[in-house]
Amino acid sequence: NAGVTQTPKFQVLKTGQSMTLQCAQDMNHNSMYWYRQDPGMGLRLIYYSASEGTTDKGEVPNGYNVSRLNKREFSLRLESAAPSQTSVYFCASSERPAEAFFGQGTRLTVV
Amino acid sequence: GDSVTQMEGPVTLSEEAFLTINCTYTATGYPSLFWYVQYPGEGLQLLLKATKADDKGSNKGFEATYRKETTSFHLEKGSVQVSDSAVYFCALSVKAAGNKLTFGGGTRVLVKP
Numbered sequence: 483n484a485g486v487t488q489t490p491k492f493q494v495l496k497t498g499q500s501m502t503l504q505c506a507q508d509m510n511h512n513s514m515y516w517y518r519q520d521p522g523m524g525l526r527l528i529y530y531s532a533s534e535g536t537t538d539k540g541e542v543p544n545g546y547n548v549s550r551l552n553k554r555e556f557s558l559r560l561e562s563a564a565p566s567q568t569s570v571y572f573c574a575s576s577e578r579p580a581e582a583f584f585g586q587g588t589r590l591t592v593v
Numbered sequence: 594g595d596s597v598t599q600m601e602g603p604v605t606l607s608e609e610a611f612l613t614i615n616c617t618y619t620a621t622g623y624p625s626l627f628w629y630v631q632y633p634g635e636g637l638q639l640l641l642k643a644t645k646a647d648d649k650g651s652n653k654g655f656e657a658t659y660r661k662e663t664t665s666f667h668l669e670k671g672s673v674q675v676s677d678s679a680v681y682f683c684a685l686s687v688k689a690a691g692n693k694l695t696f697g698g699g700t701r702v703l704v705k706p
Binding site: 486515522523524525526527530540572574581582583584585586587 | 642694
């Protein structure tokens with residue numbers, strides 16, 4: 483009963499370092515999403531993939547790239563981390579419009 | 594653009610008290626409305642939804658009614674438990690916007706025994 487699995491759960495980066503956040507879902511969903519959660523701001527969409535082979539920018543895409551590796555996996559890459567990217571990152575997937583299933587999150591700190 | 598506004602927390606209640614969390618929205622099209630809940634250390638879970646005006650979503654004792662005339666979707670529960678302590682997010686999606694979710698800022702609820 484895995485659902486949406488994100489790795490890692492915690493990460494500390496130095497400014498300028500790069501890293502990739504991994505996400506995999508086992509529900510055969512077509513759509514996948516990356517959000518960031520900041521205090522008082524709810525969740526903001528970074529990128530999404532409506533189906534395998536497609537990706538689109540969300541509300542806050544600057545500083546990020548994504549790859550929809552296959553139907554199961556959707557990764558988020560920070561090429562040069564900045565302190566403003568300190569946040570909690572959530573991956574989600576859905577089949578029915580907008581009824582998303584979320585992973586447990588990755589808490590990222592950039593120092 | 595689309596937006597969701599919900600009351601800021603934290604909301605602190607005693608067990609068995611009545612809970613209401615206000616949520617209002619603006620949308621360019623005809624939205625579907627949702628409440629998601631986030632328990633400590635976990636991701637968000639869908640709590641309830643409503644897809645058209647006057648629909649009432651309900652789950653786990655929580656209810657919310659889609660009010661098109663007041664563009665609102667307030668969450669209520671008649672008698673809260675300590676286990677209801679969580680962050681609650683109101684959200685909307687519009688088909689014309691690709692069904693992406695737009696979230697409010699979240700309301701933290703703390704229920705004390």
